[in-house]
Amino acid sequence: MIVFQKPHALTDVPFHYCPGCTHGIIHRLVAEAIDKLGVEGRTVGVASVGCSVMSYDYFNCDMVEAAHGRAPAVATGIKRALPENIVFTYQGDGDLAAIGTAETVHAAARGENITIIFVNNAIYGMTGGQMAPTSLPGQITQTSPYGRDVKTQGYPVKVCELLSGLDGPTYLERVSVDSPQAVKNAGRAILKAFTNQVEGKGFSLVEVLSTCPTNWGMTPVESLEWCRENMIPYYPLGVYRDKFAENGGGEK
Amino acid sequence: MSTTKIIIAGFGGQGILFTGKLMTYQGLLDGKYVSWLPSYGPEVRGGTCNCSVIISDEPIGSPIIDNPDIVIAMNRPSLDKYEPRVAKGGKLFVESSLIDRKAERTDITVYYVPATEIANENGDNRLGNMVMHGKVLSVTDAISFDNVRQAIEKVISARHRDLLDINMKILAAGYSGGQAAASRFA
Amino acid sequence: MSEKVLMKGNEAIAEAAIRSGCRYYLGYPITPQTEVAAYMAKKMPKIGGVFMQAESEISAVNMVYGVAATGKRCMTSSSSPGISLKCEGLSYLAACDLPSVVVNVQRGGPGLGGIQPSQSDYFQATKGSGHGDFRMIVLAPSSVQEMADLTSLAFDLADKYRMTSMVLADGTIGQMMEPVELKDDMHETHYDKPWACTGTKMEREHNIINSLILKPEILEQLNLDRYEKYKVVEENEPRYEEFMMEDADICIVAFGIASRVSKSAIVEARKQGIKVGLIRPITLWPFPEEPIRIAADKVKSFISVELSMGQLIYDVKLASQCKKPVYLCSRVGGMITSPDYVLKKIIEVNNLGGASV
Incomplete structure (x- = not known):
């Protein structure tokens, strides 16, 4: 009896991610959601620019690689052309919350019936550890070598809070993957974000607090602790919007 | 083989572009080659506005006109700008109820038409352009009178369809007020 | 064939696109092309199509990229400053060999410039419509009828070669009205698109549309392959019109509105006994080099008539291999050459008798 196996929606291509990176977990959660809903054959994913750029090789569904920041616009084009298909983007913080802010905000404002998986690790990973729009105040990165100074480098962008100011989004939730329990919870949220689309409910975004041991200069275990101790207090977990919740769609 | 080049100029809101379109459609209905080129820019009522219309027996090269055969000047700035450019022997129509000066050229034919006044007398002071249009039809062979109603039906927007009759009435007033007009109504 | 109707150039583009099977228009307002968007906004919902006003030109071209990835016919339109923003997307569309149609109704630049007609995006x-080695098919209409016909051709060539076709118009042709005759169905050839991302239906390997190629030897090969395709386009697709060239001593090269003005000037010059003709490129890429190369052995001189500071003139010099002098006749900034202005240049060049300056 098989008790554990790779989801069908993942290919056999080995991940290129650094040891301890949580992208692998999040990829798996996305693939599990696609499997559970049985929609792989009609799913088109949009990869973005950042560490997850090569996710087009990892997901078994049709994949389109977008220019930096433009994934929500590309996904909009695909979804409008193929309204019966399931369209998701998989984006990092630089892609979604810096260069792609306009695309993100307006796809959300339109209530575009797509699913966005937003991986926030508070740093630019692929280019080697520069300050991200979500880097924490005081956080040391290659381009904030003395720590992010909010006087000159501004404050982090809280995406769920930002988007919850709009009428368009259906579902906004922030989760983390820093413990087995958290991973389970993240899986639930990601499944819900895909289910919403299948049911035609509209724009869903799940922000997943993630880690970057390589560029944070920590071991994987230390990274998870840093996420728990520093990121989660700044980026509170929970549901920020759920239009279809039983209690009438309370906001955090 | 003939080509007639027309410039219509005035304020935005005077029906400049409409009159141009109407002439263009008439040319099309006559089986001629036609072009209509508007000035364009920030769309401000009362701003300056002009359009160039060419009606020809031959394919039209430039839609841009250096020396028009016909100029309709619906305000003073338009008269100042286009009077010098009228082709020798050409026709200049001056909106004399709004323009306080006479034309200076002597090598062209000038028609002074109190268009807004005539339009007002006939029920709608906004339709001075139709008076001018009627006047032009009465003194030129470039555009036939017969298809003007058909052309108005093509150009007029659906929500202004009820204005078709008043347009025709005022056009006729301009036409009959023109020289040698009456016989062409027959 | 239906009856002749009067249409604005911009409207002719939109109607021809629809009749060519385009059901996805994604744009952003900018003068002087907004009539395209307005027309699409009115028509598309009535025929089951999609009109999207994006949040920016960047977004619009990326929505086009998304629709094109599904294999559906789609287009965007803009004017000069907006096209600059779309250039990123044009590079990606080329890199992924996605068919798409982009319209540029040019206005004067650089920068915000003005809103009057120009050809300075030549x-x-x-x-160079983006980073990297790539080409677009560029079609230059000179009448409202051609706005329609070349838009239809743009869709066909885009599908045929898996490229972006650009319709490069200008504010004059966009705004002017002329009679147009449109066929009901302008979607002549349908192409299979097995590469499209429409879902695997669990029946095939997943399709990937991507332009990230980290191995230089593979990226080089892809570029070489793409340029083999471009070679075929260069062989098969140059289009041009010759006007009074049989006995011409002076050859004007001009496209779009500048060619219309030039024709009028040529007719006037001929009345004065000056033998002048016109070669009008209809495709700006691939550039019709052959007729200009042949003309270079016959005429005494060339005049490049353009609404730019001397851009087309480079291609005229290259195609004529600089065998004869090439003079520039231009207006810029939204000013348009008039027939008189071109005529003066013709007389001036004629007086030089083909001597180099």
């Missing part, structure tokens, strides 16, 4: 359209 270099951008034909030489």
